Amino acid sequence: xxxxxxxxxxxxxxxxxxxxxxxxxxxxxxxxxxxxxxxxxxxxxxxxxxxxxxxxxxxxxxxxxxxxxxxxxxxxxxxxxxxxxxxxxxxxxxxxxxxxxxxxxxxxxxxxxxxxxxxxxxxxx
Numbered sequence: 486x487x488x489x490x491x492x493x494x495x496x497x498x499x500x501x502x503x504x505x506x507x508x509x510x511x512x513x514x515x516x517x518x519x520x521x522x523x524x525x526x527x528x529x530x531x532x533x534x535x536x537x538x539x540x541x542x543x544x545x546x547x548x549x550x551x552x553x554x555x556x557x558x559x560x561x562x563x564x565x566x567x568x569x570x571x572x573x574x575x576x577x578x579x580x581x582x583x584x585x586x587x588x589x590x591x592x593x594x595x596x597x598x599x600x601x602x603x604x605x606x607x608x609x610x
Contacts, residue, residue: 486557486561486564486565486568486607486610487606487607487610489602489606490568490603490604490606490607490610491554491557491603493599493600493602493603493606494550494553494554494568494571494572494599494600494603494607495550495551495554496599496603497547497550497571497572497575497599497600497603498546498547498548498550498551498554498571499547500595500596500599501543501544501546501547501550501575502543502544502547504539504540504543504596505540505541505543505544505547506540507520507521507540508536508537508539508540508543509536509537509540509541509544510540512529512533512536512537512540513529513533515529518532518536521536522588546571546574546575547571549567549570549571550567550568550571550572550575550600552567553565553566553567553568553569553570553571554568565607568603568607569604569607569608571600572600572601572603572604572607573600573604575596575597575599575600576596576597576600576601576604578596579593579594579596579597579600579601580593580597582596583597
């Protein structure tokens with residue numbers, strides 16, 4: 486897999502670990518839930534179980550991409566397939582986020598660009 490694809494896939498994985506930390510570990514902090522557009526403690530408390538679950542979903546996607554990168558060292562085709570699947574899921578989730586409102590454009594772009602570019606560079610080798 487091209488080095489640029491590897492770097493971008495790894496960046497996407499790191500970002501998804503950060504999302505996990507925000508959503509599953511630090512969610513109770515007002516500065517954290519406010520980043521997600523939540524306006525009150527009551528709303529944050531209501532959303533907390535969903536954010537917790539979503540954070541782990543992001544962590545598992547990140548783990549999948551990292552496992553794919555490791556596997557690709559000895560089994561390039563298999564590793565590439567795992568990385569592509571994880572990155573396509575990440576990019577797809579960003580597209581879904583964008584459909585929730587224009588105020589999510591920045592967040593969707595941050596979530597979309599690294600994995601989407603990783604896919605592009607991985608398949609155009």
